[in-house]
Amino acid sequence: MTVGPGVTTQQDPHQAGRTDAAAGQAAPSDSDQGAQDSLLTKTTGTTTGTEGTPAVQVENVYKIFGRRSGEAARKLKAGASRADVASLGTAAVIDASFEVAKGEIFVVMGLSGSGKSTLIRMLNGLWKPTSGTVRLGGQDINAVGAKKLRDIRQKSVSMVFQHFALLPHRTVLDNAAYPLEIQGVDKASRLERARTALDLVGLTDWADKLPSQLSGGMRQRVGLARALAADTDVLLMDEAFSALDPLIRREMQEQLVELQSKLGKTIIFITHDLNEAMFLGDRIAVMRDGRIVQIGSSEEILSDPANDYVAQFVADVDRTRVLTASSLMHRPRAVVPMSAGPRGASRTMREAQVSAAYVVDRSRTLRGVVYDAEVVDALRAGVTSLEGLVRDDLTAVTEDTSLAEVFAPAAESPLPVPVTDAAGRLVGVIPRVVLLEAMVPQHLEETTDETSTQDSADDDTVASAAVEQAPTSAGAADAVAAEPVPADPSEQTTGEHP
Amino acid sequence: MITAAETQSGLPRAPLGEWVEAFVSWVTSTFAWLFDLVKSVLTWLFDQLDTVLSGPPFWVIALVLAGLALWARGWKLGLGAFIGFAVIDMVGQWGNAMDTLALVIIASAIALLIAIPLGIWAARNDSVSQLLRPVLDFMQTMPAFVYLIPTVVIFLTGEVPGIVATVIFALAPGVRFTELGIRQVDREVVEAGHAFGATEGRIMRQIQLPLALPTIMAGINQVIMLSLSMVVIAGMVGAVGLGSDVVRALQRVNISLGFEAGLAVVILAMFLDRVTSALGDRAPVAKALKATAA
Numbered sequence: 001m002t003v004g005p006g007v008t009t010q011q012d013p014h015q016a017g018r019t020d021a022a023a024g025q026a027a028p029s030d031s032d033q034g035a036q037d038s039l040l041t042k043t044t045g046t047t048t049g050t051e052g053t054p055a056v057q058v059e060n061v062y063k064i065f066g067r068r069s070g071e072a073a074r075k076l077k078a079g080a081s082r083a084d085v086a087s088l089g090t091a092a093v094i095d096a097s098f099e100v101a102k103g104e105i106f107v108v109m110g111l112s113g114s115g116k117s118t119l120i121r122m123l124n125g126l127w128k129p130t131s132g133t134v135r136l137g138g139q140d141i142n143a144v145g146a147k148k149l150r151d152i153r154q155k156s157v158s159m160v161f162q163h164f165a166l167l168p169h170r171t172v173l174d175n176a177a178y179p180l181e182i183q184g185v186d187k188a189s190r191l192e193r194a195r196t197a198l199d200l201v202g203l204t205d206w207a208d209k210l211p212s213q214l215s216g217g218m219r220q221r222v223g224l225a226r227a228l229a230a231d232t233d234v235l236l237m238d239e240a241f242s243a244l245d246p247l248i249r250r251e252m253q254e255q256l257v258e259l260q261s262k263l264g265k266t267i268i269f270i271t272h273d274l275n276e277a278m279f280l281g282d283r284i285a286v287m288r289d290g291r292i293v294q295i296g297s298s299e300e301i302l303s304d305p306a307n308d309y310v311a312q313f314v315a316d317v318d319r320t321r322v323l324t325a326s327s328l329m330h331r332p333r334a335v336v337p338m339s340a341g342p343r344g345a346s347r348t349m350r351e352a353q354v355s356a357a358y359v360v361d362r363s364r365t366l367r368g369v370v371y372d373a374e375v376v377d378a379l380r381a382g383v384t385s386l387e388g389l390v391r392d393d394l395t396a397v398t399e400d401t402s403l404a405e406v407f408a409p410a411a412e413s414p415l416p417v418p419v420t421d422a423a424g425r426l427v428g429v430i431p432r433v434v435l436l437e438a439m440v441p442q443h444l445e446e447t448t449d450e451t452s453t454q455d456s457a458d459d460d461t462v463a464s465a466a467v468e469q470a471p472t473s474a475g476a477a478d479a480v481a482a483e484p485v486p487a488d489p490s491e492q493t494t495g496e497h498p
Numbered sequence: 499m500i501t502a503a504e505t506q507s508g509l510p511r512a513p514l515g516e517w518v519e520a521f522v523s524w525v526t527s528t529f530a531w532l533f534d535l536v537k538s539v540l541t542w543l544f545d546q547l548d549t550v551l552s553g554p555p556f557w558v559i560a561l562v563l564a565g566l567a568l569w570a571r572g573w574k575l576g577l578g579a580f581i582g583f584a585v586i587d588m589v590g591q592w593g594n595a596m597d598t599l600a601l602v603i604i605a606s607a608i609a610l611l612i613a614i615p616l617g618i619w620a621a622r623n624d625s626v627s628q629l630l631r632p633v634l635d636f637m638q639t640m641p642a643f644v645y646l647i648p649t650v651v652i653f654l655t656g657e658v659p660g661i662v663a664t665v666i667f668a669l670a671p672g673v674r675f676t677e678l679g680i681r682q683v684d685r686e687v688v689e690a691g692h693a694f695g696a697t698e699g700r701i702m703r704q705i706q707l708p709l710a711l712p713t714i715m716a717g718i719n720q721v722i723m724l725s726l727s728m729v730v731i732a733g734m735v736g737a738v739g740l741g742s743d744v745v746r747a748l749q750r751v752n753i754s755l756g757f758e759a760g761l762a763v764v765i766l767a768m769f770l771d772r773v774t775s776a777l778g779d780r781a782p783v784a785k786a787l788k789a790t791a792a
């Protein structure tokens with residue numbers, strides 16, 4: 001109710017940049033392999049040809065099942081709740097609006113009964129919306145006749161089903177070739193293209209088997225190959241991996257991401273599994289009781305849930321796999337240029353009240369770290385250069401490293417883990433306390449400690465608090481490792497650094 | 499006044515029977531040309547098929563039918579069928595059995611020609627389905643020989659009223675199983691057809707009918723078995739075949755003839771049942787699903 005089309009528009013500018021960049025990256029890698037692979041070249045061609053219009057546009061779509069659906073839609077638009085119109089029909093989708101850019105993986109997530117399956121079926125016209133419009137590549141699919149709609153389904157949008165929906169009496173190859181058979185492609189070339197699609201999903205050797213002879217994961221690969229063989233720009237995946245066991249599911253998710261980066265398809269993926277949504281989605285739409293309650297990237301949804309429902313939903317997500325180093329990194333306080341020498345380094349450490357400082361060169365590339373005791377010794381000895389003092393005994397992580405992989409470096413070193421960009425430049429640090437905090441689900445934080453929630457939103461406070469734990473003792477490493485986190489770090493910080 | 503006194507409740511006596519009789523005689527006189535046509539077509543069909551089955555010597559037909567069983571299921575059924583046919587011949591019922599088989603084949607074929615399209619229609623259209631359901635219930639629960647009465651009025655005695663009554667009697671399971679089979683087809687698979695842009699006709703031909711085939715075959719099996727039971731009853735209206743001997747045995751309380759003719763019916767029934775269900779197992783979908791175990 002609170003979140004309607006407004007959410008979409010709010011996210012749009014941000015998203016447009018993101019996906020354009022993604023499409024730009026995908027294109028060159030396509031053409032590399034394009035020569036040997038007709039599927040790839042063709043996809044690339046169509047993608048670049050119609051750049052600009054979103055692949056899928058959904059505007060204020062309602063779907064109500066029941067005899068008096070029109071009346072129910074009018075009442076919902078006038079502000080009635082889902083329960084208010086229950087006597088008129090079942091409101092499966094209420095006022096859904098979003099756009100999916102070309103080459104994006106857009107995940108619709110919700111529990112069963114939230115309307116997500118109905119929503120995806122309106123994207124290829126299997127269901128007709130009670131009200132609102134659905135556009136595929138700019139074309140309103142409900143404004144066309146049956147023949148044109150079949151044409152759109154053949155050329156523009158294909159689908160992968162939860163229970164695979166293969167034809168049991170046809171071989172794997174014939175199943176993969178079925179969309180092409182429907183399109184009227186002659187036998188030789190449709191089998192060839194089906195083989196290419198089977199190669200892509202790694203089922204080359206299973207072409208002549210029947211679906212019943214395959215495991216669940218392999219059957220779904222056939223389903224995927226069938227959709228790829230159709231060679232449409234948009235791929236709808238309805239709980240495609242939900243019927244598979246967890247290990248196979250993970251494998252399939254990885255394969256899908258790989259395929260997507262290779263083929264640049266626009267994928268709309270339906271799931272009830274938040275971890276799956278977070279892993280796959282460039283953006284995620286969270287649905288509840290027929291309404292889209294939030295649209296955003298996985299990090300946005302985790303760190304800034306639109307309401308309690310989303311917050312609870314994301315409470316048990318494995319955050320370490322979703323959040324990346326960049327989401328938690330803070331501005332490093334004790335950074336010393338190589339040219340500053342021991343004198344500069346000691347001054348920086350004194351001012352920041354820390355016992356170690358990061359050393360960067362002229363282009364801000366991280367060179368290593370210097371410790372207070374050694375710097376002071378060097379000063380006494382009259383050393384003027386930092387060269388000999390810089391230690392590279394700490395492991396840096398890059399911006400898009402998942403938090404799960406930040407734990408090991410964080411455990412090794414008492415210093416905040418330095419974060420570098422692709423060129424090796426120091427862009428931030430992750431203090432260990434921030435890392436630990438991120439593991440605490442949002443709603444628990446609110447009940448146990450109000451201030452820590454504030455902290456994660458406020459870079460400076462937390463960064464300084466964490467870095468400052470070191471200076472109280474000369475043996476920096478031991479001190480940080482052993483010293484308990486202050487009960488209220490923000491208070492301490494503000495007290496010392498106005 | 500007189501009729502009202504016949505009911506227990508005192509409510510007026512409803513002359514439903516008279517109305518039906520009037521209707522049947524109206525139909526008989528109005529559509530006489532149609533019934534004449536139907537009669538001559540059915541008679542011709544029966545004569546042709548009966549000539550094929552009864553004309554050649556026992557060995558030829560028995561071997562051909564046993565060969566069919568062999569092909570459909572395997573050597574055990576083939577051998578069993580041949581022994582069964584030998585027993586029929588040894589009790590002197592071979593000629594009758596072939597007449598009965600000819601009646602069964604014609605009646606089932608006509609029943610299926612009507613039932614399967616009706617079943618498809620009912621599967622695609624809920625109103626048709628709802629309309630057909632009570633009609634099918636009526637057709638299945640009406641005592642079998644009641645059908646013989648109007649057909650005798652229309653077609654007189656012989657094979658033709660027997661065939662027509664059999665067709666009506668055996669129609670219901672054909673319609674029901676076809677509808678059920680198509681409606682049972684996995685909704686997702688049908689959706690997949692739509693999602694890839696297939697036409698309704700293609701979905702019916704390439705998805706719904708093949709996937710429904712095992713169920714439809716079960717319906718065909720039922721139609722054939724009901725036909726067999728009905729053509730025996732049709733012996734009461736003078737249809738040739740095993741039925742006429744069963745009726746004769748009943749009228750004369752002839753235990754030995756009754757047993758021999760009855761045994762021939764049983765053997766024929768087993769043959770038809772096993773062969774048609776074996777054919778059902780040979781449907782591509784049924785075979786494909788069996789491959790899972792392999």
